[in-house]
Amino acid sequence: MRTFLLLNGPNLNLLGTREPEKYGSATLEEIELQVQSCLSKYKINVECFQSNAEHLLIERIHSAKNEEINYILFNPAAFTHTSVALRDALLAVDIPFTEIHLTDPKSREPFRHHSFFSDIAKEVVSGLGAKGYLIAAENAAQAQIAATN
Numbered sequence: 277m278r279t280f281l282l283l284n285g286p287n288l289n290l291l292g293t294r295e296p297e298k299y300g301s302a303t304l305e306e307i308e309l310q311v312q313s314c315l316s317k318y319k320i321n322v323e324c325f326q327s328n329a330e331h332l333l334i335e336r337i338h339s340a341k342n343e344e345i346n347y348i349l350f351n352p353a354a355f356t357h358t359s360v361a362l363r364d365a366l367l368a369v370d371i372p373f374t375e376i377h378l379t380d381p382k383s384r385e386p387f388r389h390h391s392f393f394s395d396i397a398k399e400v401v402s403g404l405g406a407k408g409y410l411i412a413a414e415n416a417a418q419a420q421i422a423a424t425n
Contacts (some may be wrong), residue, residue, distance in 0.1 A: 277319055278346045278420060280413070281371075282311055284326040285333060285353035291378075299378050302406040310406070311349070311413045318417040320346075330355060334365045341369040347416050348373035349409065356381065356391045363392040374412040377402035 284304060287294060292303035302310075308324045315322050323345070325336045333355070340348065348366070350373050355362055366373060375393045380403030394400050398419070401412040 277321060279321040279323060279344070280315060280347045280349060280416065281336070281340050281345045282308060282322055282324045282409075283333065283336060283348055283350045284324075285351060285355045286328040288351060288353055289326050289328070300405045307406050307409050311409050314410050314413045315417055318421065320417055320420075330359055330361060334361055337362070337365040337369055337371075340371055345371055347371065347420060349376060349412050349416060350374065350393070350397075351376040351378070351409075352393060356393060359392055363396065366393070367396060372398045372416075374399045374401060374416055376400075376408055376412050378405055378408065379403060 288304050291299055291307070292301055304326060308322070312322045325333075327333050327336070337348070348371050350366075352359065352362060352375065356375075356377070375391065375397040381391065382402075391400075399412065399415055401408040401415075404411060
């Protein structure tokens with residue numbers, strides 16, 4: 277059975293209450309449950325992890341390789357624009373991943389326009405709110421199935 281890692285970066289634990297006009301009213305727990313439900317129809321398990329600490333996200337990525345995680349759905353949040361270390365961790369484990377953003381970083385402040393992940397991600401889904409997680413999950417599941425057929 278396949279296993280995906282749903283990985284979320286800093287401040288996403290505050291979803292539902294953090295600037296809902298920008299990030300929506302869904303909580304992270306609600307998004308996680310929706311993704312799990314979506315992927316269960318493909319018989320894909322989902323492990324969820326969120327941290328505000330860069331080193332914990334790096335350690336989770338490292339451990340994903342040993343756990344035989346097949347795919348990572350990753351919202352790096354503010355680390356999108358700052359973390360070469362997370363980029364290096366993803367390259368080191370060589371697990372395909374999708375970069376997800378609730379908002380469209382390119383339509384926000386100029387410092388948010390650069391991502392350290394987009395050029396190495398299989399796909400980037402941004403600006404679709406919580407629905408973007410489901411689109412990313414569906415696309416990744418279908419790609420994984422197609423790759424094994």
